[in-house]
Amino acid sequence: MTTNRITELFNIKYPIIQGGMIWASGWKLASAVSNAGGLGLIGSGSMYPEVLREHIQKCKKATDKPFGVNIPLLYPNMEEIVQIIIDEGVKIVFSSAGNPKTWTSHLQSHGITVVHVVSSVKFALKAQEAGVNAVVAEGFEAGGHNGREETTTLALIPMVKEQLDIPLIAAGGIANGKSMLSVMILGADGVQVGSRFVATPEASSHQNFKDLVLKAKEGDTQLTLKELAPVRMLKNKFFNQVIELYSKNPSKEDLIELLGRARAKKGMFEGDLDDGELEIGQISGLIHDIKPAGKIVEDMVSEFKIAKEMLPTF
Structure with a gap:
């Protein structure tokens, strides 16, 4: 090259x-x-x-x-x-x-x-x-x-x-x-x-997160939270809570309250696959x-x- x-x-x-x-x-x-x-x-x-x-x-x-x-x-x-x-x-x-x-x-x-x-x-x-x-x-x-x-x-x-x-x-x-x-x-x-x-x-990043990335398939990630700072993440319990909140026409403050503090650390660094924010790209479907x-x-x-x-x- x-x-x-x-x-x-x-x-x-x-x-x-x-x-x-x-x-x-x-x-x-x-x-x-x-x-x-x-x-x-x-x-x-x-x-x-x-x-x-x-x-x-x-x-x-x-x-x-x-x-x-x-x-x-x-x-x-x-x-x-x-x-x-x-x-x-x-x-x-x-x-x-x-x-x-x-x-x-x-x-x-x-x-x-x-x-x-x-x-x-x-x-x-x-x-x-x-x-x-x-x-x-x-x-x-x-x-x-x-x-x-x-x-x-x-x-x-x-x-x-x-x-x-x-x-x-x-x-x-x-x-x-x-x-x-x-x-x-x-x-x-x-x-x-x-x-x-x-x-x-x-x-x-935590081994739990790495292992989950290997299991990801097409459609398992989505961009959301545009009112705060748009973020693409794997769909999990926390993601589902975000989607459920959106169905109630939330304010920006409501979204901030749900997101809380250190949500990304909880997921990607500490390995909490349910309540953590798991940030990864669409290409994860090709990572095996x-x-x-x-x-x-x-x-x-x-x-x-x-x-x-x-x-x-x-």
């Missing part, structure tokens, strides 16, 4: 980025992906500032390859989190869930490459205007927090590509080499993979085994090359 705009931007071997997922993407997963030639990301969204510092320090010891940190911009303690990233010498930040103008120039002034995650053409252009180095365009299929527009990856990537000048990374529904090839044909320079890396020994993160990268690259050679001609 030859170099392209993404491998050059991050100084990595393959244009494969591991999503910075809450309760899954700690230093073990990030370092494993980076060591395999991709770009590992630590998901700071589920970490207190000092926990993030610990993960960054452990990741630096576990890999001499580039890695980054994902930061949800709407979270509290942003000043402290950004300062830790700067102090620890992290050189790549993926931002999401907020206005990229807030921190991009400050991070870049410290030599940090900044990428922003979006779910629409409109916000891709706003991110470019804010001066980010690249954009992740995430389709409706993706797990976790998502866009309200429900634009699928197949439609979103070419629409963003048509108007974007900076490098473009595709996300949502990508778990193998064939899907990677597909979005790159549509105009992406690289891919961000989340859900597939949940089903790895290195992911910090738990295997090392490095092997996932290796298999994606191999399948990408084979699929590229087998493209039909007419």
Whole structure:
């Protein structure tokens, strides 16, 4: 696989980025992906500032390859989190869930490459205007927090590509080499993979959650809670409670009360499959085994090359 705009931007071997997922993407997963030639990301969204510092320090010891940190911009303690990233010498930040103008120039002034995650053409252009180095365009299929527009990856990537000048990374529904090839044909320079890396020994999520992901079939996930922050999750007891509440025409406050606190931690990190929020993408229906993160990268690259050679001609 030859170099392209993404491998050059991050100084990595393959244009494969591991999503910075809450309760899954700690230093073990990030370092494993980076060591395999991709770009590992630590998901700071589920970490207190000092926990993030610990993960960054452990990741630096576990890999001499580039890695980054994902930061949800709407979270509290942003000043402290950004300062830790700067102090620890992290050189790549993926931002999401907020206005990229807030921190991009400050991070870049410290030599940090900044990428922003979006779910629409409109916000891709706003991110470019804010001066980010690249954009992740995430389709409706993706797990976790998502866009309200429900634009699928197949439609979103070419629409963003048509108007974007900076490098473009595709996300949502990508778990193998064939899907990677597909979005790159549509105009992406690289891919961000989340859900597939949940089903790895290195992911910090609970084994109960990993096992349930393997059992997921088409239709087992759904995007909901749009009034708060749209999130795609597996259907379980908590999900059914959400649907039941919607039948009563709830207020935003009613939804907030049902969601409560630490619902995602309860499900994905503590393994409560009934009352927890279980965030995963539609592609979970194609995830059938738990295997090392490095092997996932290796298999994606191999399948990408084979699929590229087998493209039909007419």
